[in-house]
Amino acid sequence: MAISQKVDIAIVGGGAAGLMAAGQAAKLLGDKGAVALLEGAPRVGKKLLATGNGRCNLTNLDAQDRWYHGDSALAKAVFSQFSPADVLREFESMGLYCQEEEQGRVYPKNGQASAVLDALRLFFQKYHGQEICDSPVTEVKKQKNGYLLSLAQGQSLWARKLILAQGGKASPQISSDQGVSLARQLGHSETQLFPGLVQVTVPAALVRSLKGVRCPGKVRFLADGHTVKEEEGEIQFTERGLSGVCVFQLSRFASEYASAHTVLGNPCQKAEIAVDLFPELSFPDVCDLIRNLSQLYPELPMRELLFGVLPKRVGQQVMVAALAEKAGDSAKNLTGPLMKTVAKTAKSWIFPVTGTLSWTNAQVTAGGIPVSEVWVPSMESRLSSGMYLAGEQLNVDGDCGGFNLHWAWISGMAAGRSAAMAIKEESHD
Numbered sequence: 001m002a003i004s005q006k007v008d009i010a011i012v013g014g015g016a017a018g019l020m021a022a023g024q025a026a027k028l029l030g031d032k033g034a035v036a037l038l039e040g041a042p043r044v045g046k047k048l049l050a051t052g053n054g055r056c057n058l059t060n061l062d063a064q065d066r067w068y069h070g071d072s073a074l075a076k077a078v079f080s081q082f083s084p085a086d087v088l089r090e091f092e093s094m095g096l097y098c099q100e101e102e103q104g105r106v107y108p109k110n111g112q113a114s115a116v117l118d119a120l121r122l123f124f125q126k127y128h129g130q131e132i133c134d135s136p137v138t139e140v141k142k143q144k145n146g147y148l149l150s151l152a153q154g155q156s157l158w159a160r161k162l163i164l165a166q167g168g169k170a171s172p173q174i175s176s177d178q179g180v181s182l183a184r185q186l187g188h189s190e191t192q193l194f195p196g197l198v199q200v201t202v203p204a205a206l207v208r209s210l211k212g213v214r215c216p217g218k219v220r221f222l223a224d225g226h227t228v229k230e231e232e233g234e235i236q237f238t239e240r241g242l243s244g245v246c247v248f249q250l251s252r253f254a255s256e257y258a259s260a261h262t263v264l265g266n267p268c269q270k271a272e273i274a275v276d277l278f279p280e281l282s283f284p285d286v287c288d289l290i291r292n293l294s295q296l297y298p299e300l301p302m303r304e305l306l307f308g309v310l311p312k313r314v315g316q317q318v319m320v321a322a323l324a325e326k327a328g329d330s331a332k333n334l335t336g337p338l339m340k341t342v343a344k345t346a347k348s349w350i351f352p353v354t355g356t357l358s359w360t361n362a363q364v365t366a367g368g369i370p371v372s373e374v375w376v377p378s379m380e381s382r383l384s385s386g387m388y389l390a391g392e393q394l395n396v397d398g399d400c401g402g403f404n405l406h407w408a409w410i411s412g413m414a415a416g417r418s419a420a421m422a423i424k425e426e427s428h429d
């Protein structure tokens with residue numbers, strides 16, 4: 001495709017935020033404007049296709065700043081400007097219909113992430129937007145009335161307004177991990193980056209025998225013994241640690257601890273995950289349960305006693321964690337103090353946190369460009385006028401449940417509309 005040498009708006013990054021920004025800008029400018037979307041990969045939206053296990057959990061009906069971390073409080077005005085209903089309306093205007101599933105999670109009605117990408121692309125094309133793929137932008141220079149972009153193949157493109165939506169470092173095998181490289185050239189900084197929504201690692205000896213087992217429960221992240229956050233759901237035991245959505249929700253603290261020995265910016269000597277295998281039962285109820293089982297099967301080794309209430313290997317392992325070699329004794333020897341030890345372990349089974357799996361396994365980047373470096377809600381840079389920022393490259397990351405794409409859409413909508421409005425205003429001058 002021939003590249004227009006001059007455009008009104010250039011968007012760098014054809015991910016969720018960039019595609020949304022591009023469509024919004026092209027629609028607002030209509031026939032009078034030229035909008036180009038530059039993507040380094042051969043195709044736009046590759047990561048989108050992988051979201052929600054190919055189904056794309058594109059927003060959450062409860063999306064608001066309290067489900068986010070980093071500088072989310074500073075971004076409050078963006079969340080207020082665009083509600084989940086606004087996002088869904090926007091997608092409907094592109095021809096994409098959605099449905100709500102459990103916990104407010106929203107998916108395309110046809111269950112296909114590709115439909116979200118199709119909608120964004122068709123909408124952009126309808127307003128004559130130009131997609132330029134296989135064109136990583138390597139350099140950006142601010143000029144008097146715009147920006148000069150250098151592309152990898154030696155070409156260049158000049159734009160009156162620039163939107164950067166380069167994404168983060170998560171899953172580099174799906175999308176480039178150049179992060180804030182261009183924003184940095186224009187004077188922006190970035191906070192420390194951690195992998196988010198990723199498996200948490202613990203000493204392998206504690207979990208290896210449980211590899212592949214799933215069980216419902218509650219997980220608590222403890223920083224020096226104090227609960228930072230707790231979540232309930234399906235816990236997945238892996239060869240190296242703990243996984244599952246509920247564990248993902250705690251993982252940004254594990255990443256921060258592993259990289260900086262802090263949690264939420266506070267020094268932390270010891271990080272742990274406490275697993276409650278019986279969240280629906282009180283401690284006395286668990287004691288009663290164990291007593292009943294030991295009376296039912298007094299000759300059974302204690303290790304086997306929980307066979308009917310927990311996945312077999314989890315039941316065995318929690319008994320060993322609580323009783324060590326005594327777990328092999330018969331249940332008739334389960335005295336009151338031992339029973340309490342077992343109940344205590346089953347309600348709060350401690351796994352020391354060693355870190356997380358790498359960026360390759362992470363779904364999101366925690367950290368990024370401080371939101372204090374952009375005007376909110378326009379998303380225009382405070383350091384380089386006429387340049388706008390959107391998406392994961394900013395220091396806003398959400399919990400699992402459609403929150404990260406929601407942020408990509410709303411920050412993209414804000415940036416795309418602001419850039420187009422600025423062009424329109426200049427044209428009236």
Ligand SMILES: Cc1cc2nc3c(=O)[nH]c(=O)nc-3n(C[C@H](O)[C@H](O)[C@H](O)COP(=O)(O)OP(=O)(O)OC[C@H]3O[C@@H](n4cnc5c(N)ncnc54)[C@H](O)[C@@H]3O)c2cc1C
Nearest residue numbers: 013015016017040051052057136137167391392402404405
């Ligand atoms: C496996 C997986 C599943 C996920 N599932 C969900 C989910 O169901 N719901 C949810 O809310 N979130 C989910 N997420 C998170 C969500 O996908 C991201 O937060 C979101 O896609 C971020 O959008 P973005 O546009 O900011 O960045 P990206 O989607 O990463 O897009 C950035 C784009 O910029 C391009 N780029 C970078 N630098 C340059 C350059 N110099 N020149 C040209 N192009 C460049 C990249 O190639 C990339 O295409 C998931 C993430 C992963 C990895």
